[in-house]
Amino acid sequence: MAPISNESGGNLLSTPGNEKPQKFERQQVQYEDLTTDFNDKLIDFSKQFCHIYSVRLAELRAVLIPQVNAKWGKIQILKLAELEDFEGQECVIIGTLYKHQKCKPSILHELSEDHQLTLPEPRSNYCSEKDQLFLEDEMLRIRLVVEDADLKNYITGVVCAILGHKEKDGSFMIKEWCFPGCVPKSSLAQPKSKGKLLFLSGLDLANNSKSLSLSLLTEWICGMAGNAVAQENATCVVQIIIAGNSVKTVTKTNTLMGHAEGKAKDAAIAKEVAVATTLLDAFLAEIATCCCITLMPGQHDPVNAMLPQRPLHPCILPLTSRFKSFKGATNPWLGKVAERIIMGTSGQPIEDIVKATGAIDISPLDWLERTLLWRHMCPTAPDTLPVHPYSVKDPFIINYCPDIYFVGNTDKVETKLWKGEENQVVRLICIPKFSSTNLAVMVDIETLDIDIINFGTST
Structure with missing residues (x-):
């Protein structure tokens, strides 16, 4: 059985009766992709990655200056080069955080070790007792005085303003922080459309293709499971958003490069991916006949590794790509469904933040x-998270206030209705891996209420 978390849905399996079956119509809603900033024309591989920090700082400094004046009044905002003449005096500096961590992955470090053919073991986190926090602008860098226990709260790439003063040893003593904050909402009008959004992630068809939970999910979406109440509930779903790792959730690597065994292993991995993408195509094609789908790639899907990841190529999904109800999306993705702005990633940015902080007590x-x-969306990029070398603008800066902000491929489902100081209301969602939890998250477009649906085979 696959019970729904609230009582309104009942069980997905029911005994047919003699009554005439009801007919339900699935509502159609407006859909708009807002990821225009991920245009290929903005990518210039002749540029260094440092340019993305420069444009990030320039854009967010303009946001921070009025907030600094509102929070701390008329106080000096200094460049780091000007601090020399203001030692001991209270002031504000604006810059980008840099967390010095010797354990961070570095291609230059790996090349300097030796030309070994074996790949290094991936680390669970990059933290050590020698970590230090700095603030840097276009010209200089200054060390920040931070307690060791507080280091876990900060990561490289965050633009902020700091109130404090310069010490005699050249470090900066922190009194208070100011961050850019959530973007103000452009409109407070309630959406006129009704319906529900279904969020999934981590289908992992390479290892989960014969799962009964996956069959129950397909039958429920297509209206072939449950009683009339459950079927009506399913037809309320106007859009399915799949947040990455649909092909697989783990990347198998070959450490025997150049050996015959290694070539055989490469061939086996390639075959596994090919079979899994065929299964994904069949799975999506069946659902696309009755419901709209937005498919985002993930870290372990057959797409480019650098963010933003491109949509899965239509040649990989020949059956599904023929449907107008199917939309291939980037990762990260930003779009509008039924007047609701939806934004999220398949999990890499949050996973990388956890590695950079080592904070297991922060969810x-x-x-x-x-x-x-x-x-x-991705502050640790390009430091420890691979992204394209943008030099004109940073496309990962959040310029919209989303109604729904999600991250995929988490270990468990978590959600919160966040309310900002300027009447912003954002539904935050951690979407769990379906392959290990059998859970999907359903959001009401009108109210932003949440239902957790369990497609597990045990009660």
Whole structure:
């Protein structure tokens, strides 16, 4: 059985009766892709990655200056080069955080070690006792005085303003922080459309294709499971958003490069991916006949590794790509469905933040909220998260206030209705891996209420 978390849905399996079956119509809603900033024309591989920090700082400094004046009144806002003449005096500096961590992955470090053919073991986090926090602008860098226990709250790439003073040893003593904050809402009008959005992630068809839970999910979406109440509830779903790792959730690597065994292993991995993409195509094609789908790629899907990841190529999904109800999306993705602005990633930015902080006591939902306040979806990029070398603008800066902000491929489902100081209301969601939890998250477009649907086979 696959019970729904509230009583309104009942069980998905029911005994047919002699009554005439009811007919339900699935509502159609407006859909708009807002990821125009991920245009290929903005990518210039002849540029260094440092340019993305420069444009990020320039844009967010303009946001921070009026907030600094409102929060701390008329106080000196200094460049780091000007601090020399203001030692011991209270002032504000604006810049980008840099967390010095010796354990961070570095291609230059790996090349300097030796030309070994074996790949290094991935680390669970980059933290050590020698970590230090700095603030840098276009010209200089200054060390920040931060307690060791507080280091876990800060990461590289966050633009902020700091109130404090310069010490005699050249460091900066922090008194208070100011971050860009959530973008103000452009409109407070309630959406006129009704319906529900279904969020999934981590289908992992390479290892989960014969799962009964996946069959129950398909039958429920297509209206072939449950009683009339459950079927009516399913037809309320106007859009399915799949947040990455649909092909697989783990990347198998070959450490025997150049050997015959290694070539055989490469061939086996390629075959596994090919079979899984065929299964994904069949799965999506069946659902696309009755419901609209937005498919985002993930870290372990057959697409480019650098963010923003491009949609899965239509040649990989020949059956599904023929449907107008199917939309291939980027990762991260920003779009509008039925007047609701939806934004999210398949999990890499939050996963990388956890590695950079080593904070096991801070949940992914808390980090999701902080990225909203930092006004940046992927702050650790390009330091430890691979992205394209943007030099004209940073496309990961949050310029919209989303109604729904999600992260995929988490270990468990978490959600929160976040309310800002300027009447912003954002539904934050951590979407769990379906392959390990059998859970999907359903959001009401009108009220932003949440239902957790369990497609597990045990009660």
